[in-house]
Amino acid sequence: MKSAFAxxxxxxxxxxxxxxxxxxxxxFVVLPIMAVFLRIEPSQVNAQLHNAAIIEAIKLSLxxxxxxxxxxLVLAVPTAYFMATRNFHGKAVLDTLIDLPIVxxxxxxxxxxxxxxxxxGLLGPIFxxxxxxxxxxTIAVIIAETFVASPFLLxxxxxxxxxxxxxxxxxxxxxxxxxxxxxxTVTLPLSLRAIISGAMMTWARALGExxxxxMFAGNLPGVTQTMPLAIYVFLYSDPLAGVMLSIILIxxxxxxxxxxxxxxxxxxxAKK
Amino acid sequence: MIQIDSVTKSxxxxxxxxxxxxxxxxxxxxxxxxxxxxxxTTLLNILSGxxxxxxxxxxxxxxxxxxxxxxxxxxxxxxxRKVGYVFQTxxxxxxxxxxxxxxxxxxxMHLPRQEVKKRTESLLDFVGLREYAKFYxxxxxxxxxxxxALARSLATEPQVLLLxxxxxxxxxxxxxxxxxxLKNYLQALKxxxxxxxHNLSEAFIMSDRIAVMGNGRIEQIGVRGEIFxxxxxxxxxxxxxxxxxxGKAIKIGAGLLEINVNDVILHxxxxxxxxxxxxxxxxxxxDISISKSISHPINDEGNxxxxxxxxxxxxxxxxxxxxxxxxxxxxxxxxxxxxxxGINLGDKIYVYFNADALNVFEENNSE
Numbered sequence: 001m002k003s004a005f006a007x008x009x010x011x012x013x014x015x016x017x018x019x020x021x022x023x024x025x026x027x028f029v030v031l032p033i034m035a036v037f038l039r040i041e042p043s044q045v046n047a048q049l050h051n052a053a054i055i056e057a058i059k060l061s062l063x064x065x066x067x068x069x070x071x072x073l074v075l076a077v078p079t080a081y082f083m084a085t086r087n088f089h090g091k092a093v094l095d096t097l098i099d100l101p102i103v104x105x106x107x108x109x110x111x112x113x114x115x116x117x118x119x120x121g122l123l124g125p126i127f128x129x130x131x132x133x134x135x136x137x138t139i140a141v142i143i144a145e146t147f148v149a150s151p152f153l154l155x156x157x158x159x160x161x162x163x164x165x166x167x168x169x170x171x172x173x174x175x176x177x178x179x180x181x182x183x184x185t186v187t188l189p190l191s192l193r194a195i196i197s198g199a200m201m202t203w204a205r206a207l208g209e210x211x212x213x214x215m216f217a218g219n220l221p222g223v224t225q226t227m228p229l230a231i232y233v234f235l236y237s238d239p240l241a242g243v244m245l246s247i248i249l250i251x252x253x254x255x256x257x258x259x260x261x262x263x264x265x266x267x268x269x270a271k272k
Numbered sequence: 273m274i275q276i277d278s279v280t281k282s283x284x285x286x287x288x289x290x291x292x293x294x295x296x297x298x299x300x301x302x303x304x305x306x307x308x309x310x311x312x313t314t315l316l317n318i319l320s321g322x323x324x325x326x327x328x329x330x331x332x333x334x335x336x337x338x339x340x341x342x343x344x345x346x347x348x349x350x351x352x353r354k355v356g357y358v359f360q361t362x363x364x365x366x367x368x369x370x371x372x373x374x375x376x377x378x379x380x381m382h383l384p385r386q387e388v389k390k391r392t393e394s395l396l397d398f399v400g401l402r403e404y405a406k407f408y409x410x411x412x413x414x415x416x417x418x419x420x421a422l423a424r425s426l427a428t429e430p431q432v433l434l435l436x437x438x439x440x441x442x443x444x445x446x447x448x449x450x451x452x453x454l455k456n457y458l459q460a461l462k463x464x465x466x467x468x469x470h471n472l473s474e475a476f477i478m479s480d481r482i483a484v485m486g487n488g489r490i491e492q493i494g495v496r497g498e499i500f501x502x503x504x505x506x507x508x509x510x511x512x513x514x515x516x517x518x519g520k521a522i523k524i525g526a527g528l529l530e531i532n533v534n535d536v537i538l539h540x541x542x543x544x545x546x547x548x549x550x551x552x553x554x555x556x557x558x559d560i561s562i563s564k565s566i567s568h569p570i571n572d573e574g575n576x577x578x579x580x581x582x583x584x585x586x587x588x589x590x591x592x593x594x595x596x597x598x599x600x601x602x603x604x605x606x607x608x609x610x611x612x613x614g615i616n617l618g619d620k621i622y623v624y625f626n627a628d629a630l631n632v633f634e635e636n637n638s639e
Binding site for chain 2: 165167168170171172173174175176177178181185186189190
């Protein structure tokens, strides 16, 4: 029989190895982020925040990602509600297809959008008829971002609608014959957290969209050059500007994740 | 008054309700008793309109709320049926304060604000929770939540109240007192109510009449004593924990019906119509006495058999003893009696019971 001492020693070794693995992984994630922050002096930040090229990219990104999120709210939330509350043939197929952009490589998304919306694409003739060319326009950026990012909202909202207590909804149905009233006074408030956190994930994903935008919309400063595209260009022409944009995106990503976590923890009527 | 006419409902090929008929009298509290999964909740959902039956008619106070007459199809929405529903799980709106939960139906009726306030307060008074008006549901106990759910369902002044095991949302140690509270509320309301439960003693406490549900229909309906004394089927007797014995009625002798059970003769009250038929005999455990010797006098109208104790299950103050006398009988004896008699597992004892304690009915061959 092993002595108690040997036993506790082997326990300690196992824990030590585990801690080592965790630290390695933690450093692997944090080091690259730190490396970005180390590239810029605090005194340089102010000047960069007045850099016209940076401001232009930020403005374009906020506008396109914001619009993409709004479109996603209008399209994905009702779809999520439909998918969560109804059963129909081919639901599983539809479910998978709608989620597809989440795992689709952005380059493939870009190609797909080109074949659908470019002048020689599937819907090209319609746009040509009105004299409109999508690629190279801000609208193309919004389309690319909506395509890639909206499934995050759809998924989250669907989970929110699905996890709702049926008896709570039924209680409301017993008291009013208005479907809309039930939806807006009970269903929506109870799934609001899921919708908001889904919208934030969609917004963050849209802000970071690179591949599909580059391929489908192009890289025109002020028109299609969003923050990630600008970073790519600045890497060679103006590294400091690239670092500044990266830091802003890191901060946004961080803020979104924390907000989503807080939203998930909040409970009604808990400590005020 | 509720009238349910041959209602059938199936979920993906599985029949849950099978030509079910039931009538709930005006201002009566009826318990719907049955094991889990027997379709009790489905029946409530159909009554409320949340679920649609495949066929059959539902009348509330003589108004057809769902079904077909003269090729006219009717299916009223839940809110149009004047039905209140208290659900099994705590179904309060978690994002609303207690007063807004209670006021939900009133606001949906577009009543003036003052009226909503007045009625909400009187409902909160009724369930004794006015001082909790500004609380959120999570800050209430299980019993308080269900009282609010009751108040909320009453806001629209329903003519019928449906309650689906409302006690199960309450902590076990508080259930007893909550049941009595709930019963007082229901009696004060003088409302037609259907109370679903799988708990025998709960059905007894809550209502005068009990409908035992099984096999997708009402197996038996009657006042509580009646169901216990004269279960009408094997299913009901077994569900109620009553002994059931299969045998054959042979003849009437000495004013009693003689029933052959594995060549042992039981004596029951005379019912000539059963002679020659296969029958089921039921007897309540509490109607069976035991003694260690045959010295106990046996009158003419009695039954007495020797048997072996094959099982003893001890409970808080009683024990359930199973005796094998050629057929199995369960009886309930107080622990002190067991101690006085000094009986143990495997002992030979005598069981005896009166002829009129036996309930006999013809065995239904269709089952």
